Amino acid sequence: MVNGYSSEWLAKGFDWVYANEVVSRQGNSGPGQTVQIFSRDGRCFGTGVATGGKVAVRRFRDDTGPIDETLVAERVRKSGAARKMPTDTTAWRLVHGENDRLPGIRVDVWGRHATIAIDHPDLSGLIGWVASAVFQACDIDTVWLVDRPEHDDDRGEAGTGTCLLGPDDRTEVIVRENGLQYAVSPWLGLDAGLYPDMRELRKWLAPYWGNCRVLNTFAYTGAFSVAAAAGGAKSVDTVDLSGNAIARAQRNFSINQLTGGQFRFWTEDTFSAIDRFRRAGDRFDIIIIDPPSFARGPSGVWSVEQGLARVVAGSLRVLEPGGWMLVATNQGSMSPKEFQKHIKTASLKVGRRMRLIHQGTTPHDVPAAIDFPESRYLKAWILEG
Ligand SMILES: C[S@@+](CC[C@H](N)C(=O)[O-])C[C@H]1O[C@@H](n2cnc3c(N)ncnc32)[C@H](O)[C@@H]1O
Known part of the structure; x- marks a missing residue:
């Protein structure tokens, strides 16, 4: 159950519940669990994933349905369909977290590679579903999981990356942006190079x-x-x-x-x-x-x-x-x-x-x-x- 301030923001479309806005918990609401969000007056604000840290719940849907492979695949497919990338640009963002209703999850495409970054380790239960959805939605060979510290912007420390699907080939990738070419290393995540x-x-x-x-x-x-x-x-x-x-x-x-x-x-x-x-x-x-x-x-x-x-x-x-x-x-x-x-x-x-x-x-x-x-x-x- 969340306080009145959080209820107002949830009603407006904000998909985060901060830890200090949670007034009570029922059942298994530990990190990584799927939870339903209620206001004090019993109104249901949908379903999210509980995470540790300053954001206690990231809301994935407004109803009481499940957060499962079908939901994730549909969201990834929808955000892919919304991107109208010109052919001279091969480095772009496929999923931009909350804005594509996949809170805490970012997916970037680098030519024939895609990278997944999650904002919090408690979202790791979703990674496999995201990886296969990305593989289905895009014409790519490799999906990497890249490190991303909890941060409110897009840049920070780099990591080494883990190959989730496809060959673990760490040779330079050349991407195009507005017709120009750039060498990138997608597995380096925030230090990919562009x-x-x-x-x-x-x-x-x-x-x-x-x-x-x-x-x-x-x-x-x-x-x-x-x-x-x-x-x-x-x-x-x-x-x-x-x-x-x-x-x-x-x-x-x-x-x-x-x-x-x-x-x-x-x-x-x-x-x-x-x-x-x-x-x-x-x-x-x-x-x-x-x-x-x-x-x-x-x-x-x-x-x-x-x-x-x-x-x-x-x-x-x-x-x-x-x-x-x-x-x-x-x-x-x-x-x-x-x-x-x-x-x-x-x-x-x-x-x-x-x-x-x-x-x-x-x-x-x-x-x-x-x-x-x-x-x-x-x-x-x-x-x-
Ligand atoms: C946000 S990135 C710049 C991105 C770049 N404008 C682009 O579009 O690709 C910041 C860069 O600043 C560099 N940097 C940090 N402190 C610096 C300093 N004191 N002097 C020069 N470069 C610095 C970092 O090495 C990093 O490459």
């Missing part, structure tokens, strides 16, 4: 790269850099603290046959790189800033709340007047208002007015249920500075 949720932003920028000097900071495997170089940028500087990420970025340039001294790669802290560019008088027409929510770096622990204004201010100092800056965060707990505040702080600090020219979000294969605010994690603004 963030398809940024696809529409890369597409939006595609007509504008021509003849621009581009700086891609926190670049990871350089997906924005590849898009810029392929789009005719005059120069592309790719900066990431991780040598491994930079090596993967170089590999992505190579598989797209993008070569030349105008494409430079820096294994370096973003702050030190920006400072170096500023001192050298280097200026950029487009700057990409998509930092992690948390990270450990040479200047201590990075958090987007503490560091966003500082990195935007630093980047403004190397942005050509009238240039564009993409600032993005996948920190779900940061509200759009707070995000704006950080950008405003930076703009005031440097004494340069900025104008919003595009507000981007996730593509259609990463949908957000209207009554599930946690799903609208990505804030991505393109600003003129």
